[in-house]
Amino acid sequence: MRIAILGAGAIGAYAGAALHRGGADVHLIARGPHLEALRADGVRVLSDRGDFTARPNATSDPREVGPVDFVFLGLKAQHYAACGPMLRPLMGPHTAVVAAQNGIPWWYFHGLTGPLADHRVHTVDPGGSVSRAIPVERAIGCVVYAATEIEAPGVIRHLEGTRFSIGEPDRTISRRCTDLSEAMVAGGLKCPVEQDLREDIWVKLMGNITFNPLSALTRSTMAQICRDRSSRELARSMMNETLDVAARLGVNPTISVERRLAGAERAGDHRTSTLHDVERGRPMELDVILTAVVELADMVGAEVPTLRTVDSVARLLNARLTDGSVAERMAAAAAAAAPARAA
């Protein structure tokens, strides 16, 4: 099985290393110093479950890879609309694209019947730009219950979780999903094939919609947010509002808010992927994680005052982060602080 990892960052390189370890023919697509390290030394995975090194092919140029069976998309979702030129050389007639994103995917209403069939969520697929880059019929959904970070170029720190739940938008159990699942399991990951991934999407989103923006806005870990009485209450409100939107869309996750909060608190001092971005002076992956849910709330008539407030301040921060000068200053400050943190 040939697999390209487009955006072999924290999650992509981790999944790619595992797939390679399991016997798949893996091609990592990366850039910069991280790519140089991947080429020179492979992916070094550091994990309580056992460290290992995998040496799949690594390149910056998808044309060197050519058509594959699966593209595992490890890019941040705000880069999906522009990924068409990188994706094209990887696509054969049957290539599937597995997007490891958090939040609401661009294919969310694809394959459904009823009044919302094929509805486009504008925030995640503005003007159809993402659907044009990644046609929905190519998409396999993926909900990632793993936490990883790039500790140094070529080095992935695995913090917790190995589950990558996958599923077809149209609720079929397809051969391509079962094939991919076998390859992931051979690499030591959990990869259940779900009939309808939408419940998993909302369960995961209850955490991301809350902790990703709050951690970025307050520079706090998930545990710190949970242990402070008022921010825990804020998190609870955000989760309840999210569950209301999901319910109005016909999805009723069985997990309680208290259990979800307890799980986040147990994650301890983990910094979310969004906090990592802000610390590096990069824009946050906000549209798919939070703004899209506010759009869906408006669509289904749900009151989401807390989500709306956090979204508006987080979008203001994102606007500052996309202003080059501010982003450069923050990145410089983060680089200056890094040796001190390490000491």
Ligand SMILES: NC(=O)C1=CN([C@@H]2O[C@H](COP(=O)(O)OP(=O)(O)OC[C@H]3O[C@@H](n4cnc5c(N)ncnc54)[C@H](OP(=O)(O)O)[C@@H]3O)[C@@H](O)[C@H]2O)C=CC1
């Ligand atoms: N990290 C985690 O624990 C989790 C992440 N996720 C999801 O996984 C997805 C990826 O997140 P994460 O792995 O943390 O993000 P990363 O930023 O670590 O990975 C994205 C990678 O894509 C690379 N990239 C971007 N554009 C290009 C390009 N044009 N050519 C080559 N490489 C490119 C980036 O390189 P560069 O740095 O140079 O821009 C980076 O290495 C997100 O949607 C996130 O929500 C889900 C669950 C957990």
Ligand SMILES: CC(C)(CO)C(=O)C(=O)O
């Ligand atoms: C926090 C985590 C790992 C989920 O627990 C995540 O999804 C992220 O960092 O974006």
